[in-house]
Amino acid sequence: MAQLPPLRALQIFEAFGRLGTVHATAQELNVTPGAVSQQLRLLEDHLEMVLLVKDGRRAALTPVARGYHELIAQGFGRFALAQDYIVEHRLAQELTISCLPTLLQRWLNPLLPAFQLATSDSSLRLIAQDLEPDSHMLEHTFRLTYGEVGRRYTHSRVLFTDFCFPAASPEFLARHPEALTPEGLARLPLIGIDWGAQYTTEPHWRDWFLSQLATEPPPLRHVAVYSASGMGLEAAAAGQGAVLAQWSFARDDLAAGRLVRLSQDRLYLPDPYFVCWGQTTLNQPVARHFLDWLMQIIKPIREQTRQQN
Structure with a gap:
């Protein structure tokens, strides 16, 4: 397999072939016009062929370069689809909640039908585990836990004291x-x-x-x-x-x-229960909704905990 050209040169070539001018390419990619011209020359040197010809005051693609660009554009189109896939995955409606087993079974689980009724298009992945997750790995997940460990996470709020x-x-x-x-x-x-x-x-x-x-x-x-x-x-x-x-x-x-x-x-109990989350958890709309819902439903529960005799 022939050695591929530098990816940056291909990116600039794809943008140039689509936009038609060095100036427009430089603006889209946030580089200088000189950098665009340099990468286009680098690509020609790598391919050992001329890609651009003068058409009046402007540079244009040669016939071979236009066919090459069409194939390259398909590749960058696939890159864009791949990026969209990742974004959709990050914004997916599946919400992961890690929880102490009894806190999940006896406290959270009976409350969840009300949340799911309000967000009928969401899906929950519920993980019952005693072992605390690595606080740096809590990316798209909530953790419900007890005690001082709850303050070690990037973000946390007190739920209630039992x-x-x-x-x-x-x-x-x-x-x-x-x-x-x-x-x-x-x-x-x-x-x-x-x-x-x-x-x-x-x-x-x-x-x-x-x-x-x-x-x-x-x-x-x-x-x-x-x-x-x-x-x-x-x-x-x-x-x-x-x-x-x-x-x-x-x-x-x-x-x-x-x-x-x-x-x-x-x-x-000397310590409260916490809900904790990572740096990017709230990038999910369903995660923001869950946190807002949880903090609303916890208000009467706190009051019941204080008043129950």
Whole structure:
């Protein structure tokens, strides 16, 4: 295969053949007329043939050069189509949302039908993952997460600050009515939740009992410890034990009667939940719409979180 000419020379040749003058070519490509003439001579030297002839005071393409230009123009047309493809991909209506698993399952997912109703032409790609994405790779994606990690992303906003309380199945409470007092609850089977080493501020049972008892709690009996809050709530609804439930994750189970609240006191999480996004995320119209929608629907949820007893 013959060595191709420099791409810059081909670009200038394509523009010259389309526009007809050195001056117009220089204006379109934001270069000097001298640079245009230099690149055209460079192309002639590379091809070892004359491409331009004088036609009065203007330069014109030779017959062979016109055929060559037609083929070159097709190539640059394909370049333009490729660029349009990339732009369409970046502005596509598919929105990617990465989320902590229980935050996605128990909090965001029930809210999404309202968003999808308002943006019927959008498509959502939902990723449930505990591992935080690289903040520099969060290009066209939102990340919903908890705690100080949310402030490490390029852009972030606070969603809400949740609170927790003991909860259990109605059957568990019927078997263990002493669960309604901190002293009685401390002696019963407890379901633990541990999000892992990267999250160090979420409340645990010991924090709850320290807030309720005047003294250090006795040794606690954990029948199981789950890495995700949603699994702990399911275990509690199945009667395995009492769980330290977050309001935002447990409210549907409470409303349906699958769980009952064992105390009206509350222990607030020390950190809020965040929505985070990358440098180019909001280039998507659907992403801007999602963020606006999310910040609107979060207002009454914040109020419910403050007022719920």
